Amino acid sequence: MKRFFVSFALMALVIILSIASEIYLGKLEEKLFEQLKSAETSYRQGDDSVTDELQDVYKTWENNTAYLSIFINHDTLDQISESFLRLVASANAVESDFNSSLYRLKYELYDMLETERLNWKSFI
């Protein structure tokens, strides 16, 4: 029974970490999408602050990648980082594909977060 309790304790720890990760991801998602929405609004209004706002979003993302790399596939993180940089570049471009870059980034973030979420879609 000692072995059972040790394995149960480890399993409980794993579950607690999973729940904690889900809460953390939820908060990160909220913050990132809020910042992206603000940047999108600035872009549509032709505001010059759009580049700074996008840099802030990217900084938020970069500050969290170290922790995210513990449980998210590194290729996924690299892809999203690339999309962020593409989005920042497109905000300054003359012929801009800002919209497609933005939606692509949003989709990739959403997809990453959905994969980690505790729901039937990720289970199957």
Add this chain to the structure above:
Amino acid sequence: MAATIVRTGILYFLLIFAIRLMGKRQIGDMQPGELVITILISEIAAVPIQDLTQPVLTGIIAVFTLTFLEIAVSVLTMKVLPLRRFFYGDSAIIIKNGVLDQKMLRKLRVTGPDLIEVLRNQNIFDINDVAYAILETNGQLSVLLKPEKQPVTTETLLGDKPNGSFPGIVISDGRFINETFKEINTTQRDIEKILKQERLSVKNVFVMLCDDSLNYRIIRKDEKH
């Protein structure tokens, strides 16, 4: 490269820890569940070693989960007999007093030649010599020869009759094993009478073995032998 070395080290020690934690329950060959776990754990542990984009934590979590499941299932199957049957199956008597149970062989998908070969591997060349042959859950065949075919022992030289009866498990961990009564041509009432003689309740019995002549052996719970 350094990452591969470190990951390999982490997962190596993790696997050792997991295998030690699971312990070795089965005496002899592995049960199906143990085989599944062994294969799964090794495959899962290899993924973060080979693919550096996979977080090590996913391998660690998977190994811990499998370890917990294996231990939890083993604890549950100790307590709940139908679950034990579901995960590990039942032993099956396929030869009784020299007679093949062909229906059981078909059910187990064992052919006659397979059986004869296994008997030959145990130096048994005539089915008629066999009192009981039991196919265990780990795939091994246990054979009890008829008394007249058993090797001579000191006891038989001194006049004791060799045992040709199959001792079935009638009580395990305080519960009657009803399926065994039919095999040894006895009933729960007979066993209860024995327990009454021994002034025991079924809940105090860890294991009770009994054959068709009602020769029995009782191991009480917490009895040290």
